[in-house]
Amino acid sequence: MAFLDSAALCRDPLSSQPxxxxxxxxxxxxxxxxxxxxxxxxxxxxxxxIWFAFRIFDPDTPLYHPESLDLGLKTWxxxxxxxxxxxxxxxxxxxxxxxxxxDTLHEMTWRSLATLSDLQAAAEKSWDMQICPALHxxxxxxxxxxLLAPALYAxxxxxxxxxxxxxxxxxxETFAYLRGHHRFLRLSSSTGRVQxxxxxxxxxxxxxxxxxxxxxxxxxxxxxxxxxxxxxxxxDPAHDRRSVDTWHDVSxxxxxxxxxxxxxxxxxxxxxxxxxxxxxxxRAQRQAPHLFGNVDTALDPLDMPxxxxxPAAGDVPMQIVRxxxxxxxxxxxxxxxxxxTVDHGLEDAHLGLxxxxxxxxxxxxxxxxxxxxxxxxxxxxxECPELRLIMLLPAAPEEIAFDDRNGLDSxxxxxxxxxxxxxxxxxxxxxxxxxxxxxxxxNSDSGRAxxxxxxxxxxxxxxxxxxxxxxxxxSANMNGRSMKWDSELGLLWRGSSAGTLRRRLAKDWIDAExxxxxxxxxxxLWHRTAWGNAGKPVAERRGLLLPYLSDEADxxxxxxxxxxxxxx
Numbered sequence: 001m002a003f004l005d006s007a008a009l010c011r012d013p014l015s016s017q018p019x020x021x022x023x024x025x026x027x028x029x030x031x032x033x034x035x036x037x038x039x040x041x042x043x044x045x046x047x048x049x050i051w052f053a054f055r056i057f058d059p060d061t062p063l064y065h066p067e068s069l070d071l072g073l074k075t076w077x078x079x080x081x082x083x084x085x086x087x088x089x090x091x092x093x094x095x096x097x098x099x100x101x102x103d104t105l106h107e108m109t110w111r112s113l114a115t116l117s118d119l120q121a122a123a124e125k126s127w128d129m130q131i132c133p134a135l136h137x138x139x140x141x142x143x144x145x146x147l148l149a150p151a152l153y154a155x156x157x158x159x160x161x162x163x164x165x166x167x168x169x170x171x172x173e174t175f176a177y178l179r180g181h182h183r184f185l186r187l188s189s190s191t192g193r194v195q196x197x198x199x200x201x202x203x204x205x206x207x208x209x210x211x212x213x214x215x216x217x218x219x220x221x222x223x224x225x226x227x228x229x230x231x232x233x234x235x236d237p238a239h240d241r242r243s244v245d246t247w248h249d250v251s252x253x254x255x256x257x258x259x260x261x262x263x264x265x266x267x268x269x270x271x272x273x274x275x276x277x278x279x280x281x282x283r284a285q286r287q288a289p290h291l292f293g294n295v296d297t298a299l300d301p302l303d304m305p306x307x308x309x310x311p312a313a314g315d316v317p318m319q320i321v322r323x324x325x326x327x328x329x330x331x332x333x334x335x336x337x338x339x340x341t342v343d344h345g346l347e348d349a350h351l352g353l354x355x356x357x358x359x360x361x362x363x364x365x366x367x368x369x370x371x372x373x374x375x376x377x378x379x380x381x382x383e384c385p386e387l388r389l390i391m392l393l394p395a396a397p398e399e400i401a402f403d404d405r406n407g408l409d410s411x412x413x414x415x416x417x418x419x420x421x422x423x424x425x426x427x428x429x430x431x432x433x434x435x436x437x438x439x440x441x442x443n444s445d446s447g448r449a450x451x452x453x454x455x456x457x458x459x460x461x462x463x464x465x466x467x468x469x470x471x472x473x474x475s476a477n478m479n480g481r482s483m484k485w486d487s488e489l490g491l492l493w494r495g496s497s498a499g500t501l502r503r504r505l506a507k508d509w510i511d512a513e514x515x516x517x518x519x520x521x522x523x524x525l526w527h528r529t530a531w532g533n534a535g536k537p538v539a540e541r542r543g544l545l546l547p548y549l550s551d552e553a554d555x556x557x558x559x560x561x562x563x564x565x566x567x568x
Contacts, residue, residue: 017322017345018264018307023256024314025497026473030504033064033236035227035251040065042217043079046088051302053093053214053266056108058230059115076229081119084127091302092116093270096135096277098206099180100152103159109133110177110284114291121294132299133280134273136487137327138208141336145202152203156184163194176288179280207567208325208339210269211486212475213251214262219305222262224489225251226366226462226475233460237508239439239544243455244402248437250364250461250501252473252491254318260305261320265489267302274299318493321345323476325485337564339485346476347372347483349492350464354380357387357466360519362502364392364461369416369479369568371423378427388431388523389424392509393417393548394459395436396448400556401456404447408560413568415557416479421550433523434548435530437509442538452546454538462490468499468519480566510543 029035043050044067059077063069073079084090094112097105113131120127140148159181163171175187175194183201185194215223227233227249235247254262278299284292324343328336347370354361354376361377368374368391381387397413399405424432438454449456462482464472474490476482499519506522507515510529517525526545533541 021257138339471498
């Protein structure tokens with residue numbers, strides 16, 4: 001497989017793909033029980049600067065590393081304050097969300113911003129900390145917004161009703177954090193209730209987000225993968241928690257030249273988005289000084305790290321691969337919905353992995369909804385009949401399994417996934433295995449949070465391993481949103497460690513014997529295990545695997561004409 005090599009990087013770090021570099025083998029961080037302590041330790045040991053870029057970063061998230069606890073630190077807010085007090089510079093590129101469609105996440109962003117900003121005021125010290133709440137520039141066209149306006153106004157109205165059911169003090173605080181709703185609603189000074197503004201404005205729709213989860217320490221070590229920082233994401237390989245609290249994820253710790261390309265990616269988005277983010281923070285500070293008075297609105301540009309292209313200690317070929325999109329400035333009659341994809345490196349990396357696979361493709365993904373990848377897999381197995389596929393998925397999307405939200409967007413996603421799996425089952429026949437993990441505990445509840453009488457384990461990992469030789473780990477799911485729209489970053493590498501990662505996951509999902517099984521026998525073992533478990537009582541099953549059956553997704557799924565599949 002040829003790496004996605006590119007021409008030399010130019011001034012804009014997001015305008016061309018990062019080049020091939022060589023470095024040490026990546027370190028695998030399976031589950032938050034491994035990733036969170038590693039993040040803490042790197043933060044504790046940082047000497048000069050830390051750059052974070054997360055979709056969600058909750059400063060109230062508990063700490064787990066023994067050194068953190070020995071210092072009397074309890075939360076990430078405590079750790080950041082302790083680190084800043086040592087003179088370390090801290091920058092956080094924090095994703096902001098569409099305030100109507102993503103109102104809950106939007107509120108979380110502004111709460112985190114205020115909480116972190118208050119640390120410095122409480123310490124009464126001058127720290128080198130800046131936070132950029134970055135809202136992706138992608139926007140829908142005017143006529144798309146008009147078509148969707150009734151549904152959006154209904155959503156705003158429902159949020160208004162929910163606010164008015166709150167106690168007055170909680171209502172006022174929550175409304176202050178819902179920055180994007182202030183265009184439509186206001187808090188009455190006489191009644192204290194949330195009211196519609198007299199002049200109704202057309203909502204601006206931001207259908208795209210920054211979905212990366214990254215950390216760079218002293219330009220020497222980077223953490224990347226699918227894991228944000230909040231208490232919801234914490235889990236360990238035993239998954240000995242309530243089903244709703246399970247969260248399987250995989251991250252990597254990377255050293256060597258690739259780190260500079262992760263840092264360049266963060267700096268590129270920061271420098272592009274900082275002006276608009278600063279303007280939003282200034283408005284927030286002016287409108288709610290009691291909450292945002294301590295926010296530093298300077299947002300200085302980040303210095304661009306030098307692009308490392310020379311070999312370093314280690315001989316593993318690797319490449320940072322990304323999805324980057326831009327706002328589509330024009331569209332026919334304002335009917336623009338899709339942004340323009342300017343870097344589809346992650347999609348190309350997955351397609352390349354598929355094209356060169358010969359024996360076994362092992363994939364874990366939260367969603368499998370991208371038809372071009374399904375078509376590429378189907379074409380590859382026709383060329384290479386000996387190829388086998390194992391794909392691990394959650395038994396159901398989180399919002400369906402745990403929140404019982406069966407809206408049109410969820411049902412459209414289920415339709416796309418059922419169609420993609422149908423394409424593969426037709427092409428692969430018995431050579432494709434779809435599995436989902438579940439706890440070895442009986443669960444009598446009905447609904448999608450139960451599979452074969454067992455409570456599901458939620459899968460959020462995004463990995464692909466081909467022939468134990470090539471690997472991809474990152475933030476991108478196998479759906480159109482991750483491959484075309486959202487800002488994503490992953491690592492593509494070649495080395496024996498790709499097989500090490502697959503075997504470690506086999507041990508967690510089945511047992512140590514499965515991890516020792518030769519590659520050529522792996523498919524048969526997983527197939528026997530998953531289908532054998534389906535016919536056994538829960539307590540007698542081997543490992544945590546069950547067959548994933550797309551029947552329920554197929555029954556629930558609906559097509560939505562004209563809605564781009566990248567939406568979900």
